[in-house]
Amino acid sequence: MxxxxxxxxxxxxxxxxxxxxxxxxxxxxxxxxxxxxxxxxxxxxxxxxxxxxxxxxxxxxxxxxxxxxxxxxxxGPQLRAIARADASVSKIRELARPAMIELMHEFNETVNLAVKGNGTIVYIDLIEANRSLRMQARIGESHPMHSTALGKAILAFLPEAERRRQLDLPLTERTGRTLIEREEIERQLRQVARTGYATEMGENEDGAMCVGVPVLDEDGYPVAALSISAPLMRMPHSLAAKAGMRLREVAAGISARLGSHPAGATR
Amino acid sequence: MxxxxxxxxxxxxxxxxxxxxxxxxxxxxxxxxxxxxxxxxxxxxxxxxxxxxxxxxxxxxxxxxxxxxxxxxxxGPQLRAIARADASVSKIRELARPAMIELMHEFNETVNLAVKGNGTIVYIDLIEANRSLRMQARIGESHPMHSTALGKAILAFLPEAERRRQLDLPLTERTGRTLIEREEIERQLRQVARTGYATEMGENEDGAMCVGVPVLDEDGYPVAALSISAPLMRMPHSLAAKAGMRLREVAAGISARLGSHPAGATR
DNA sequence: GAGCAAATTCCGCAAGGCGAAACCTCTGTT
DNA sequence: AACAGAGGTTTCGCCTTGCGGAATTTGCTC
Missing domain, CATH: 1.10.10.10 (Winged helix-like DNA-binding domain superfamily/Winged helix DNA-binding domain)
Structure with missing residues (x-):
């Protein structure tokens, strides 16, 4: 042989x-x-x-x-942990997809889904609007937390200690409008926590804006975030607020269904 | 460094x-x-x-x-498949354990749980009766399908094609009473399919008998089997039939709860 | 179409993986 | 309690084969 x-x-x-x-x-x-x-x-x-x-x-x-x-x-535990993390991401994507498509049609703008990475947010899905001028991220791409609506939505709902750790990292300046003053960011995050949605205006990409909300797991931890992104010129404040409201509704629905699995294995 | x-x-x-x-x-x-x-x-x-x-x-x-x-x-798919299989086994064991303990007390004999391996059944749990003379398998041990009640219960509920494949393999003769005639085995399996439980009398181990039933997943596939084993002398046919009935009830309960998870990932 | 950045292929060196055999350590047995 | 045997661990020297720098190709972007 x-x-x-x-x-x-x-x-x-x-x-x-x-x-x-x-x-x-x-x-x-x-x-x-x-x-x-x-x-x-x-x-x-x-x-x-x-x-x-x-x-x-x-x-x-x-x-x-x-x-x-x-x-x-x-x-061993390692394999189970990996599988669990993967299943969690798959589940979020699966649950979010129909709602994302609905949102895309509703606003005719790109809808993004991202999970919290290590100091960054990572796009795990996006539904692109069928417009010639549209914002495009890529699945798998990472962006800083502090310069995106997705990241700010997550940051605002992170436990105190973890949020501090994130903000202690050097904050890169993606555009001239990126917030890099700790004070300013924290002020905004408090507002995000109040209103339930975060906005970003040309802070991550020139001429682009984004409205984002967190997706919380059963423990209230922001595992992911959902957002609508558009060229700045197409999304006035009034519309952004409306989008924020709708995103909150949708994310609440996803969050609710995230907790509803019996979770067969040990923990 | x-x-x-x-x-x-x-x-x-x-x-x-x-x-x-x-x-x-x-x-x-x-x-x-x-x-x-x-x-x-x-x-x-x-x-x-x-x-x-x-x-x-x-x-x-x-x-x-x-x-x-x-x-x-x-x-990749391999890792997900492994994780899925593992979760499934863990779940079966978890779901079965209380019922197995109950059965053990009811009949005062050893109760076994096994999953389908590759041409064999593999013990994944057992509750031993507190008697001096008792049948003992070991967790992790494999036995042939055709010589055990556990295996016959699984065989009888396997899809046609897979059952044939199993029976095409050489059938080892564990004791003088082990069935190795294909005809005879298939006749018995048809009966198992009718009554819902399988019996084995000294075919796997001299002086020992066993009554087994399949545990089916949501698709009706026999992923595991549950059995009561005892010395032949302690378990007359009438009692075996009674045990078969009870096992069927218990397995049905486990099978029902096996399907009740939303299953996060793709398939 | 030039210029990158990233992925793929090549190649010679020697690190380190391999497996037979010896050794150890249990469990069950007489 | 000594023994036997199965299964796990350790040793050791051979030589396979994994390594990584460098060259090449591929696939973008400007």
């Missing part, structure tokens, strides 16, 4: 130890229960020593859990 | 390529969105070439997904 070059035809860049370790991970996971070193080794036809090393590594990384009592391995 | 030997103190058996690739996987997963090669490389301080290889490997294994349009990576 020519097993040496077995995987080479797949992709010359595949790193064998990684691939084999992933097979181990997969096998352990698919058992749905603890499994011992020897069993993995036999099943995968990988020598015991090598299997041992992979199991050790996977365990060290938290992807597996080693039960010292039974000397068996099963799924 | 001496980062070369940074991980060596952890565990001499940690395989570096695997560990680093897992860090890549984790980083990508924790983004909650697509991320590009260069970003991963910079974040993790791993040379671009190496990062590239890991991303390729993780993608080839299905743990990541490579979006060719944007040349970015995010979580």
């Amino acid at each position: 020519p097993k040496t070059a077995a995987r080479a035809h797949d992709n010359p860049y595949v790193v064998q130890p990684v691939m084999k370790a992933l097979k181990v991970l997969e096998l352990v996971a698919r058992q749905g229960h603890e499994i011992a070193l020897t069993a993995v080794s036999k099943e995968l036809r990988i020598p015991k020593t090598t299997t041992f090393r992979y199991l050790q590594t996977l365990t060290a990384a938290g992807f597996l859990d080693h039960n010292r009592a039974t000397d068996r391995y099963n799924l | 001496p980062k070369t030997a940074a991980r060596a103190h952890d565990n001499p058996y940690v395989v570096q390529p695997v560990m680093k690739a897992l860090k890549v996987l984790e980083l990508v997963a924790r983004q909650g969105h697509e991320i590009a090669l260069t970003a991963v490389s910079k974040e993790l301080r791993i040379p671009k070439t190496t990062t590239f290889r890991y991303l390729q490997t993780l993608t080839a294994a299905g743990f990541l997904d490579h979006n060719r349009a944007t040349d970015r990576y995010n979580l």
